[in-house]
Amino acid sequence: MEIGRKTQIINLIITKMNIFKNITALMIILMIAVSCETDEDLKYSLDYLSAPSNISVNFDITQDNSGLVTIIPNADGVVNYLIAFGDTIDETPTAYKVGDEINHVYEEGTYSVGITAVGINGQNATLTEELIVSFIAPENLVITIENDIAVSKQVNISANADYAIEIEYYFGELTEDVPVTADPDETVSHVYANPGDYEITVIAKSGAIKTLDSTFTFTVTEIIGPATAAPAPPNRLESDVISVFSDAFTNLTGTDFNPNWGQSTIVTTETIGGSSTLKYANLNYQGTQFASAIDASAMEFLHVDVWTDDATTVNFYCISTGPAEKAYSFAITAGEWVSYEIPLTHFDNVNLADIIQFKVDGTAGSSVYFDNIYFYRETPTSPTTAAPTPPARDTDKVISVFSDAYTSLTATDFNPNWGQSTVVTFDEIAASDTIMKYANLNYQGTQFASAIDASSFGYLHVDMWTYDATSVNISCISTGPAEKAYALPITSGEWVSYDIPLTKFSSVVDLADIIQFKFDGTAGATIFLDNIYFY
CATH class of the missing domain: 2.60.120.430 (Galactose-binding lectin)
Incomplete structure (x- = not known):
């Protein structure tokens, strides 16, 4: 009896071991199958990856007449670089991983440096950049600087010099000024915290120890706009208004406020006093294109709110198909919102049932703000007829x-x-x-x-x-x-x-x-x- 029970236990153990072996074997087969499928998917996915893009390079030349250059490449989708330094005939490019420091010593001269960016699937793209190594100090420094025409307190600056390979800019705003480095002729922008006079230093560098610098005072200006919103329009019936731009009414949809007519004007929308406001900076002329023609023949006036502190003339045009256009010249009061109620009879040569565009022109380079641009007819402010007569009642x-x-x-x-x-x-x-x-x-x-x-x-x-x-x-x-x-x-x-x-x-x-x-x-x-x- 005891022997038979032991035999049953042994058989049970053997059976369980066989089941475990079968399960293990099945799992191994599945892992191999999944692995193969994953490899195929990976191969399929890699085949469809594109080559690296946005390749660029910076050269940092040591200013000690040694000719030591640090090459700093950059690209999207890259895993390693092949660098051809350009100073050897039949050169074999040298491979570098992303993040490796790439240094090379050059003699004086001009070189074509080849940067090949290689992707994970082997696809590659190449950039060739000219490198000038000179131990002659930079000469003939030329600086271009201006206040930005649209961004308040922003200065845009660029510089170039013979033999220069990089330009450093110190903007004079901080006690411990940190320079901004750029290539020659590359424009650098800096926004100051406050307007005023600042000492700006520009340093041109080559491979030589000697540099060429210039320090000068520049006046940073603030673009001053309206501090408050335009006056709120009176309540009007929707049927008495065709609104182009106003938070007070429902505006036409699909209006293009900045069609490309070759203008220099910069158009932005700013929130002033909680109200959306159109800003025209660097004005020469500016158009507005409607999605479809406006029929304003039943309206009486065109309302426009205008603010400017530097324009002396601003003209507003209605344009119908033809084109047929006529200007209305705003009487300017600088530094405050002015509301204009323009009788539509003024635009006597324009088809008021077919207004397709607006146009604004005026003082070149000025800034003008607009709000509450809409056509309207006078809404009665009191009844002109009596209330309905009540029925006769006992x-x-x-x-x-x-x-x-x-x-x-x-x-x-x-x-x-x-x-x-x-x-x-x-x-x-x-x-x-x-x-x-x-x-x-x-x-x-x-x-x-x-x-x-x-x-x-x-x-x-x-x-x-x-x-x-x-x-x-x-x-x-x-x-x-x-x-x-x-x-x-x-x-x-x-x-x-x-x-x-x-x-x-x-x-x-x-x-x-x-x-x-x-x-x-x-x-x-x-x-x-x-x-x-x-x-």
Whole structure:
């Protein structure tokens, strides 16, 4: 019995060992298969890699008449370099890894140095660069320096000299000035923290010990632009505006503000006082191309805000197909925003239904800022017609607060002193039709001589007209006070009749004890009211 049990255990162990061997063998086969597949994928991927690109080289020549040159190559996608120093006939290039220091001693002369960048798959690209090794000190130093025409307090400088191989620039801004090194004729830019006079030093170097330098004073200038945004345009109906560039309105899409017309003007968009602003620097002329022709024939004016501190003339053109164009000359006030309202009748030779471009020209080299460029027609600021006439109703079916159509409550105070800034007046819009005007709205109350019992009525009617309010609320107030507001949906520039279910107030307000109304809304707006009654 014991022998049989041992035999079973031995067989089980052998079986498990065989299973383990099979699994191990299978894993090895899979690893080989995966390895082969990975190698194939790698080979396939490497075949499609491109040769190294953006090859460049810098030469650093020791200034001790020794001719020792450090060669510093650079390239994208490179794993090693082959360097042909150019001073040996039938030269075999020397291989270097990326990051190796490459030094070579030259005699005086001019050499063609070959830099071959080799990629991981063996593909390569070659650059040949001329190297002049001279133990003659640089001569005839020529320096070109200017303030940048678009970037404030930026200086652009370049220099060259006979026999020079590199130029060092000290910009004189820091006590321990660190030089910027560049090739001859290479432009170097430096932005100063503050405008003013600075001592700038330029040193031309060759392979000789002796250098050639120049130190001079240069005045760094600040480009001064507007400190505040252009004036905010008045509220206008969208139907009364065609906006080209303004944060106040919805602009046309697809407008090209910098088409290539061969101009020298530099166009940028800057945020000034939270408002996007167009800047034209180094102005000679500048175009604006619309995605499709603008039909401004129904508009009356072109509005433009302009700021400049150095232009003395600025002309603005509308252009229609042809081309047909006409300029409007802005009267310039330097150093402040000026708003121009240009009558479209001025552009009498331009097809106003087919405006395809704008153009600006003016004082050469000046900087001009623009904002709020749009066509518009005058939006009425008050109604020109009466509110809709209310329907005839039995007297017991109406409680009129303010209406010429019904007999209104007496002794109502339409302007109680609640500390409001709103100005209340009454205008006659038509014969025997008076309307109530709230100007400079913040809030405004109406006080009834005695409480109104509107518990048996279903609606409160109000007619309202506004051109500039974007929100208006009317509140019913009962003793307590208990009040609840109803927001009136706004449609600008026309009379809107509101029939408000009294259930909008009844959850809070005692409809049998209404003692006051209150209006509030867009600060500073103007609204006109008529036909306020329960029914």
